[in-house]
Amino acid sequence: MYLQVAVNIHIYQPLEYATPDEITDDHNSADNNTLGLIFSDPPPSSGTPKQCPKNMTGCRVLVPVGSREVLGVVISEHRKNDISDNQNCQRTIKKVLRFIDDVPVFDHNILSLLLWAASYYHYPVGEVFFSALPPLLKNDYPATLPKIEGWEKSDAANPEKIPCRSSKGRDAWNCLRNKPLATADFKNMGIPVTVLKGLEKKGLIKRINLRDRQKPWYQEEITVNHEFIMNGEQNRAVSEICAKNGFNVFLINGVTGSGKTEVYLNVIEKVISKGLQAMVLVPEINLTPQTVKRFYRRFSVPIVCINSAMPAKERLNSFLLFSGGNAAILIGTRSAVFTPMRFPGIIIIDEEHDGSFRQEDGFRYHARDLATVRARMENIPIILGSATPSLESLYNVRIGKYHEINLLSRAGNAQPAKIIPINMCREGQFHGISDSMLIAIRAELAQDNQVLIMLNRRGYAPKIICHDCGYVFLCGNCDSGLCYHQDRHILLCHHCETRYPVPTECPVCKSRNLTVTGNGTEQLESCLKEHFPDESIVRIDRDSVNRKGVLERYLQEINDKKHHIIIGTQMLAKGHDFPEVTLVGIINVDSSLVSEDFRSREKLAQLIIQVSGRAGRGTKKGKVLLQTYWPNHPLLELLINKGYNAFAKEELSCREKLRLPPITSHAVIRGNSPSHKSLSDLMDEIYFFLLEICTVFPHTKIHPPMAASMERIGNRYHLNIVIESETRIELQKFLTTLINHKNEIRHLNNCRIVIDVDPSTTL
Ligand SMILES: [Zn+2]
Ligand SMILES: [Zn+2]
Structure with missing residues (x-):
């Protein structure tokens, strides 16, 4: 038997191996004598070859690559190989050293999904397979559940x-x-x-x-605790989803507080009652014990979780329980999309617009997009849900690929929060907070309400400069200013995480007159403490929530009204409900209005709507104040007066005019190296090569190499080449041509090149 193996090394194609000599009766048949002729390798040097499992496809194997022994996953098995047919070929085929698994860790559909992903994202196949495995299975750890x-x-x-x-x-x-x-x-x-x-x-x-x-x-009786009664819209959504069989994509476009989760839970109830499984993917920050408890309270069935922060053994157990069909529901973050389902029923992506579904290093993929491909392969429905759907999903609704379901009414008659811009021109301010904002905060606190102030920058101040000569303290490894963290008393680079001591004098003019500019959440906290000394303030950002369980504790304390002022970064905008919050203040929206990233307006609109949805969830009406120097900016006006869907429609037609994704398709070739010279030489070479192959792709445009938005990070330089295609298919063909000719591009020491397909940013 011959096996195609995805080997955990940086090559694009699978490698071919023969099975070890000791094979079971199942395989030891007809062409046994030909096997003897081809197996000219010496016996494996280490480890006893395990007998071949009955079903080898999807099992992990140990194989020789050069002088090394490397793990791989069997993609397919067949009786003949290309080499034995070719008498002139001198190459001998190597044998698998050892089988790690008796039963496959990946089923047929996951193998197809991973092969599809490797070809779509143009990433080495073995690395795709190994990034899909739970960490413990990346070495020869057994894929078995521990005894009870x-x-x-x-x-x-x-x-x-x-x-x-x-x-x-x-x-x-x-x-x-x-x-x-x-x-x-x-x-x-x-x-x-x-x-x-x-x-x-x-x-x-x-x-x-x-x-x-x-x-x-699935052999036990399933008990369900209904906590809420659904309204007409929710009922219609559930029946619409359950009425269709097989693969369908539903986009639940529901205003914040419209009860999307209740719809998910009711659909899941129908799915598990048929003995089928449900996979629920949530953004990283949303997989809190509160989310999981809601599922446990509802269903009596076994539920497992998967996220990158959990202990490796627990994560492996969840993987095995779900893939073996022993758990009915899986709640996980993006990498959970690769967990096999024994009884596939449904996939649900909550907050589908969220950026954390995209893997941004190594094998770059979008879990939402892969989940959709997977649902098609499994022939099951998939639900994408959001109050602020991505333009990608709305575009797919427009071209008829997705079915849109609207939930327009807020549960329990809660009123939508009113969004009001604060014109910062000529407005008095204190550490970045306007007088109007302070007055509004005071008024809410007087009525025993909670306020939430959002500023998307952690630390005290993003820059520290010499007041006498203008010297700016920069990171030694990056083109980045150093952020002053008062709590930890350090300067920190937010790009490479290098820490520096807080300076006492300017290295140029020796002046001791150093000052900070701009503001971060720490500064906001101390400023508000000064203004409201009697109020308890809680700050939620990556610095304050740096240990397991801290976020949960803070969220509980907020719900218990232990704190009246909540300060945080955009972490706060994601999914957590604060029913007693009646005022949300957003400190700075202007930088996103003028960003060179074409997606920044979409992200800003999503952030404003999501954070607004946190306010006034209970019976109290909420208010959102935006500090801006452009209160009449057309985007803000549209969003405030007509809502997210009107904004999205306008933004989508804008993308159409400018021929930007999702109308067209993008890929970025990202190169980085410690040597600027070798990198720019290599990128030029790639660019000219691309121009050459581009001649047969009339609808594809290549941009010359350009410095990344931050050119030097951690002492490596970053250059990008942006490729724009009118269609996804042409872009795919173009990239395949590039990969096939990759050897023509000279490889230079220390230069790393990756292809980023459907990038979240081209900067
Ligand atoms: Zn100075
Ligand atoms: Zn740095």
């Missing part, structure tokens, strides 16, 4: 021998009369293992693996 140690009555148990002296022994025996129990259950009841061992010695009970005895969830 338990006990049951032994068949030969003689009731005469029942312990009468020890009460704990009697308790243990009585507990086991009806059903087996886990050692952990006994510990919870205060019965130590020694008591159980004593009973085992007497032959009364025996040790078992409880996992083998568990009845699968």
Whole structure:
């Protein structure tokens, strides 16, 4: 047998191997003698070759690559190879050294998805496969669920021998009369293992693996706790989704507070009642215990979570439980999209517009887009939900690919928050907060309401300069100013995370007259403390929420009204509800209005609407104040007066006029190197090569190499070449041509080149 293997090295194509000599009866058939002729390699140097599993496709294997031994995943198996047909070929085919798995870790649909992703994102196939595996499976860790140690009555148990002296022994025996129990259950009841061992010695009970005895969830009766009654819109949404069979993409475009989650839960109920599984993907910050608890409260079925912050063993168990069909619901962040489903039922992407669904280094992919491809391969429905859908999804609705479902009314008659710009021209301000904002905060606090102030910059101040000569303190490794962090008393580079001591004098003119410019969340906090000394203030940003559980604690404290002023970065705009917040202040919206990134306006509009949705969720009406020097900016006016959908429609027609994504398709070739000279030489060479192949692609345009928005980060220079195609298909063909001719591009030391397809930014 010959195997195509995706090997965990940086090459684009899979490699071919032969199975080891020891093969099972299933494979040891007809062309056995030809195998002997081709297998001219010496026996593997290390490890005993495990017998080939019955189903090899999707299993991990150890294979030789040059002088190294590398892990790979079998993509396909076949009886003949190209080489044995070609008598002139001198190459001999190497053998697989060892099978790591007895059963595949990836099923057929995941293999297809990963192959599709490797070809669409033009990334080396083995690296795509290995970034999809849970971390422990990236080496030869076994893909098996740990035992659950338990006990049951032994068949030969003689009731005469029942312990009468020890009460704990009697308790243990009585507990086991009806059903087996886990050692952990006994510990919870205060019965130590020694008591159980004593009973085992007497032959009364025996040790078992409880996992083998568990009845699968789909054979049990599923109980559901309904907490809310859905309104007409929600009911119609659920019936519309459940009425269609097979692959369909539904976009739930629902205003904040319209109860999208309730729709998801009702659809999931219908799916699991058929014995099928549901996969729910959420943005990173939303996978909090509160989210998970809502699912647990609702359903009696086993639920697992997957995110990158959880312990590796727990993550592997979730992967195995879901892929084996032993869990009904998976709630996970972007990488969970690669978890196999034994009984595929539905995929749900909550807050589909969120940037965290995009993987931004290594194998760059968009989990929303891959989930859609996956749903098509599994032939199941997928729901994308958001109050501020991405322009990509709205465009797909327009061209008829997605079905849009609108939820227009807020649950419980809550009123939408009113958005009001504060004109900063000639407005008095204190550390970046306008007088009008301070007055508004004071008024809300007087009524015992909570206020939320958002500033998307952590630290105290983004720059520290010499007041006498204008010297700016810069990072030694990046083209970036250093941010002053008062709490930690350091200067920090936000690009390479290098820390510097806080200077006392200017290195140029020796002046001690140093000053900070601009403001961050720490400064906002100390300024508000000065103004409202009697109020409790909580700050939520990456610096204050840097340990597990801290965010949950703060969110709970906010709901318990321990704090009246909440300060934070855009972390706060994502999904968490603050029913007692009646005023939201956004400190700076102007930088996004004039950014050179064409997506920045879309992101700003999403942020404003999302953060507005945090206010006035309860019975109280909310208000949102935006500090801007352009209160009459057409985008702000449209968004404030007509809402997100009107804005999105206008922005989409703007993209159409300018021929920008999602109407057209983009890719960026990103190069970086410690040497500016070698990088720019290489990028020029790639550019001229691209121009050459471009002649047969009339609808593709190549831009000359351009410095990235921050050219030097961590002592590496970054240059980009932007490729624009009128169609996705042409862009794909173009990139394939590039990869096929890649060897014609000279490789230089220390230059790293990656292709970024459908980039989140071209900067
Ligand atoms: Zn100076
Ligand atoms: Zn730096």
